[in-house]
Amino acid sequence: MKRNRKLDTSEPATSKRNHWTAGLLKSMEDPECIIKKDDKIVVIKDKYPKAQFHYLVLPKEDILSIWQVTRNHQDLLIHMHEVAHGLVERHTSHEFIMGYHAMPSMQRLHLHVISTDFRSPCLKTKYHWNSFTTPFFLHSSDVSRQLHEEGEIKKISSQKCIDYLNTRLKCHKCTLQPKNMPDLKRHILIHTDKTNKILNVCKCI
Ligand code: AMP
Numbered sequence: 001m002k003r004n005r006k007l008d009t010s011e012p013a014t015s016k017r018n019h020w021t022a023g024l025l026k027s028m029e030d031p032e033c034i035i036k037k038d039d040k041i042v043v044i045k046d047k048y049p050k051a052q053f054h055y056l057v058l059p060k061e062d063i064l065s066i067w068q069v070t071r072n073h074q075d076l077l078i079h080m081h082e083v084a085h086g087l088v089e090r091h092t093s094h095e096f097i098m099g100y101h102a103m104p105s106m107q108r109l110h111l112h113v114i115s116t117d118f119r120s121p122c123l124k125t126k127y128h129w130n131s132f133t134t135p136f137f138l139h140s141s142d143v144s145r146q147l148h149e150e151g152e153i154k155k156i157s158s159q160k161c162i163d164y165l166n167t168r169l170k171c172h173k174c175t176l177q178p179k180n181m182p183d184l185k186r187h188i189l190i191h192t193d194k195t196n197k198i199l200n201v202c203k204c205i
């Protein structure tokens with residue numbers, strides 16, 4: 001995962017449009033990638049989904065990352081959260097989480113909306129796993145609450161982000177600490193079976 005390029009610099013986002021980190025800006029304009037849009041946001045499918053369902057909600061406003069969000073963006077963040085809820089309602093048999101990566105790799109603020117089955121060939125590395133299952137993942141409701149109550153989002157140091165990404169692997173549903181990603185990926189299949197309503201109904205019949 002390319003995380004050597006931090007997006008919390010003062011460099012304007014517009015100067016990097018041809019850089020690989022601008023991929024989401026291109027996808028936002030590609031009708032094949034777009035799931036939904038309105039006057040404030042665009043929803044796209046994640047090109048390298050880390051679960052069965054993985055969407056990104058992006059503002060049309062040129063906000064580089066979560067670290068450029070100010071109290072003036074409160075309504076926008078609430079709107080992005082509501083749009084995310086609308087997406088989740090399409091998949092009643094799946095559990096979802098929605099939030100922001102503390103050290104994003106791609107330009108333009110983006111809210112991850114991802115099903116917690118984490119079943120995907122694109123989910124390969126410890127960094128991928130820890131980016132969704134440790135405090136590196138800033139849950140959307142916590143971010144909005146913090147912005148409302150404190151007027152800002154509490155900064156997480158780069159070192160802390162790196163520490164989160166390097167955390168020992170741990171299952172998100174139980175206490176198991178698998179020794180590697182293949183073991184983890186085999187293990188989490190058990191939990192998907194248990195939480196997937198459709199599967200449970202079929203088993204009962
Ligand atoms: P982050 O680490 O929070 O910046 O996440 C960026 C996300 O964008 C990852 O989940 C990638 O799989 C996804 N991604 C990368 N390039 C593209 C693209 N061109 N179109 C859509 N999604 C992308």
Ligand code: ZN
Nearest residue numbers: 171173174176
């Ligand atoms: Zn487990």
